[in-house]
Amino acid sequence: METIAIIGGGASGLAAAVSAARTLASLGTAARTEVVVFEADERVGRSILATGNGRCNFSNACVSADAYRNASFVAGVLGALAPCGSADPVHAFFADLGLLWREEGDGRLYPLANKASSVLDVLRGALAREGVRAQLGHRATRIDRPGQPGGRYHVRFEDGSIAHARALVVATGGRTPRGLLPDALPFQPQHPVLGPLRTETAPVKPLNNIRVRCVATLAGPDGAPRASEAGEILFRDYGVSGIAVFNLSRIARPGDALLLDLVPQLDERACERELRARRVRLGAPTGEELLVGMLLPQVARAVLGQAGLRPDAPFADGDASVLAGALKGFALAVRGVGDARQCQVTRGGFDVSAFDARTMEARGLSGLFAAGEALDVDAPCGGYNLHWAWASGIVAGRAAANAVGRREGEGRRA
Numbered sequence: 001m002e003t004i005a006i007i008g009g010g011a012s013g014l015a016a017a018v019s020a021a022r023t024l025a026s027l028g029t030a031a032r033t034e035v036v037v038f039e040a041d042e043r044v045g046r047s048i049l050a051t052g053n054g055r056c057n058f059s060n061a062c063v064s065a066d067a068y069r070n071a072s073f074v075a076g077v078l079g080a081l082a083p084c085g086s087a088d089p090v091h092a093f094f095a096d097l098g099l100l101w102r103e104e105g106d107g108r109l110y111p112l113a114n115k116a117s118s119v120l121d122v123l124r125g126a127l128a129r130e131g132v133r134a135q136l137g138h139r140a141t142r143i144d145r146p147g148q149p150g151g152r153y154h155v156r157f158e159d160g161s162i163a164h165a166r167a168l169v170v171a172t173g174g175r176t177p178r179g180l181l182p183d184a185l186p187f188q189p190q191h192p193v194l195g196p197l198r199t200e201t202a203p204v205k206p207l208n209n210i211r212v213r214c215v216a217t218l219a220g221p222d223g224a225p226r227a228s229e230a231g232e233i234l235f236r237d238y239g240v241s242g243i244a245v246f247n248l249s250r251i252a253r254p255g256d257a258l259l260l261d262l263v264p265q266l267d268e269r270a271c272e273r274e275l276r277a278r279r280v281r282l283g284a285p286t287g288e289e290l291l292v293g294m295l296l297p298q299v300a301r302a303v304l305g306q307a308g309l310r311p312d313a314p315f316a317d318g319d320a321s322v323l324a325g326a327l328k329g330f331a332l333a334v335r336g337v338g339d340a341r342q343c344q345v346t347r348g349g350f351d352v353s354a355f356d357a358r359t360m361e362a363r364g365l366s367g368l369f370a371a372g373e374a375l376d377v378d379a380p381c382g383g384y385n386l387h388w389a390w391a392s393g394i395v396a397g398r399a400a401a402n403a404v405g406r407r408e409g410e411g412r413r414a
């Protein structure tokens with residue numbers, strides 16, 4: 001009996017396992033090769049349950065490789081998936097497993113049952129139907145290449161046990177250590193992204209837990225804008241959070257400035273005119289009174305402070321331009337990305353240049369495949385990261401099964 005080992009039973013690993021088992025069945029070799037998922041945890045798919053606030057934004061209606069880091073590699077992988085008429089191949093994979101879903105804003109796809117467990121359930125059902133075995137509580141610590149060409153890989157586990165596999169898919173997620181794989185495969189340093197930003201705390205501390213809808217722009221130390229995101233921002237006592245911030249965290253660096261446009265519907269001149277008109281209408285208001293109905297009082301005080309205006313001082317006509325500037329660019333100095341537990345994705349990992357996008361096989365390591373976040377691929381919020389996990393897992397699992405099937409065929413002919 002040959003083994004295809006799937007190391008890691010998260011999103012990409014489970015997709016790889018289903019795909020490998022189905023490919024073996026289609027090749028007629030399922031009786032001679034088994035697919036085994038080795039998972040460190042005591043259950044498979046726990047990572048999936050935590051996604052999308054427990055609802056699992058499992059994909060996007062409009063996935064384009066351009067959304068991803070290492071876009072041309074991702075384009076190759078997405079292109080390697082068999083076309084399914086007009087349907088996205090990942091969506092066709094899930095439809096075939098029995099998943100129904102619905103689309104929310106920005107093309108985000110969620111299971112119809114609105115629970116992440118619904119996505120895991122269809123995957124677990126498929127694993128059972130396809131005869132995939134799961135070895136739980138098995139944390140791989142090292143994978144050694146075969147002693148001779150065409151031989152089996154050795155997978156060492158934390159408890160001292162060893163498994164042998166003709167082919168394997170490394171699907172251990174974003175915290176995969178470099179030393180897990182044999183030889184010096186090129187590896188990009190890992191750091192968490194898609195998380196909150198830590199900023200200077202003085203302006204945000206009084207705003208803890210307040211949400212504002214705004215346009216957030218990340219600017220470099222030279223003041224040049226690098227990216228903008230519209231959406232809801234949640235102030236925290238250490239910085240800012242929310243989907244717009246998560247997306248900007250992919251490119252944020254300490255020393256950048258985050259500029260919040262709190263009145264995006266008005267340009268700066270229109271904003272200035274509005275402030276002057278309010279002043280006349282309200283009859284000698286203080287700065288704080290002027291902003292009633294425009295901003296929450298805590299936010300108004302913070303913005304006035306940044307403009308150098310006292311909230312309780314009478315608002316002068318000449319103050320309009322400096323206040324409009326602060327409203328259109330409430331500035332926070334970025335200190336860095338929040339800690340790893342607050343982030344959804346790890347940037348870095350195995351360099352994509354070491355893998356063939358058509359198969360996910362490591363160059364020069366025949367029979368060794370990788371998928372998901374173990375590779376240096378990430379994308380903004382919106383279902384893209386899970387889409388990558390499924391897509392790369394399906395390609396890797398299929399190619400691993402084809403590789404074993406090919407060798408078996410050669411063995412029988414010899």
Ligand SMILES: Cc1cc2nc3c(=O)[nH]c(=O)nc-3n(C[C@H](O)[C@H](O)[C@H](O)COP(=O)(O)OP(=O)(O)OC[C@H]3O[C@@H](n4cnc5c(N)ncnc54)[C@H](O)[C@@H]3O)c2cc1C
Binds near residue numbers: 011051140174345
């Ligand atoms: C809180 C949160 C919410 C998220 N929400 C979304 C969302 O809604 N939509 C979206 O697209 N993305 C979301 N993501 C990102 C998405 O979950 C990941 O991109 C995706 O799960 C990556 O899949 P993966 O298979 O590479 O890794 P994982 O799903 O993390 O799976 C890795 C698996 O490998 C196991 N493992 C690790 N090391 C070993 C080892 N040495 N030996 C054996 N097993 C091992 C782990 O226990 C785990 O089960 C979210 C992430 C987080 C943290």
